[in-house]
Amino acid sequence: MAQKITKRSEDYSQWYLDVVKEAQLAEHSPVRGSMVIKPTGMALWENMRNALDEMFKETGHENAYFPLFIPKSFLSKEAQHVEGFAKECAVVTHSRLKSVEGGVEVDPDSRLEEELIVRPTSETIIWDTYRNWIQSYRDLPILVNQWANVVRWEMRTRLFLRTMEFLWQEGHTAHATREEAVDETLQMLEVYRSFAEDYMAMPVITGVKTASERFAGAEDTYCIEALMQDGKALQAGTSHFLGQNFAKAFDVTFQDKDGEHKLVWATSWGVSTRLIGGLIMTHSDDSGLVIPPKLAPKQVVIVPIYRSDEEQEAVFEYGHTLLAELKAKGIRAHMDTRDTYKPGFKFAEHEARGIPLRIAIGPRDVQNNKVELARRDTFEKNITDREGIADTISELLETIQKDLFQRALHRRDELTTEVESYDEFKQVLEEKGGFIYAHWDGTPETEERIKNETKATIRCIPMGESTPGKCMVTGNDSKKKVLFARAY
């Protein structure tokens, strides 16, 4: 069968929604801008969560939980922070309803003295708490992560990429020195890069945000930027060096070895269910979702094929032995024993849900001691020996994981262009899209002008060395080329 090609036309949005729907990941909720994550979607998120959690623990972090509601006054303590989030907050103003004719209404007598904000992020409530946790240098560092939901009253929403409520993880650390906090920021950036590339098979560019794209209240915002199949960029994760901004705002000090009272240094970092959107738009095709084996809730599905009861019995027995063998090897395998659907239907359904490998077994295979192995990523089918099948599949899953990354990497490289002039920049943006490296003079004015004229933003100033040159717009000096793209 010919390899299917992913839609990259103007109906990319529709394609994306179709994939989400066919894969049973999530659906729109009647509640404005929110989504219902279905069991299939949640299983995927849980796998991502578990892998990340493991990486956090390896780097010395622990999980904790902080309140959903934040007093309004907390939010205003850090000036930049409140400015960044003020326009998109859900605010609790009353504490009860009362029955009236024809329904209920908000009881005006229950107005809160101080309104509560539904957290858009937890820096403020966490730093208010850290004040009490930290007295001495012996209390540092604090390396805490929280898995939670947050709410941002977005103007425009999009399944997984920008919902009013989303699930995420937010790490909040406190350190005695600037160096240690910077190291932590970079370490977590590397954790995100590694997760994106090694688990999601999604290549990313690491770098630092420009001042205008920086997190509200941060000194530096580092990020991983991925490129989707339609040539638009997606910010997939951020790691912030917060300096002493929150320590100042919440008066968090410690007594150091030298007896001096000092302000604490902070970081925060997060990734969200947006990663699921990134995963979909990186790998999926016209047949539906493609999930990298490491994250797939089901890695292998066995589809039995039979006509008569006798055949069914023989094929099922063959399948169950096979299933047990795969499970013993630690492979997440499943046998689709539903007799209410035909094999062709099951093939299509499991493809839409992105299961990396399919095994079809029928009377012929039982007879010959074979199985039919089909890859989701390439649609390649092979009749394979039943002997040593668990090892064959283990290796194949690893191959698929690597191939998916390589395929995505090639796609990204083909959609990445270096330009010298602004005219070339505009032309590439219109005709090709994707990532564009270009010289920029480092001023917010030029950045703003490019954004207004082309809708492209500076995704990041990439890590690493680069040769100096002249800004493509103003001709002024530029230290290095920066990464531009139109973004989600």
Place this chain on the structure above:
RNA sequence: CGGGGAGUGGCGCAGCCCGGUAGCGCAUUCGCUUUGGGAGCGAAGGGUCGCAGGUUCAAAUCCUGUCUCCCCGACCA
């Protein structure tokens, strides 16, 4: 929040202009035949047409308001 489009059985849509009490495809249920790429035939069930108000003898259809979704902008993980 500005511009455009749309809300009609579970899903996708027609009907609306020109008011007369709702229809098609898929899905569902039952029966028989099928089963190595999304089955076929026959029968059945399911909707006060997003919500609220108005006009009218009569509203899915006309009017007003409102909520939600999609697309394009401004804002954003």
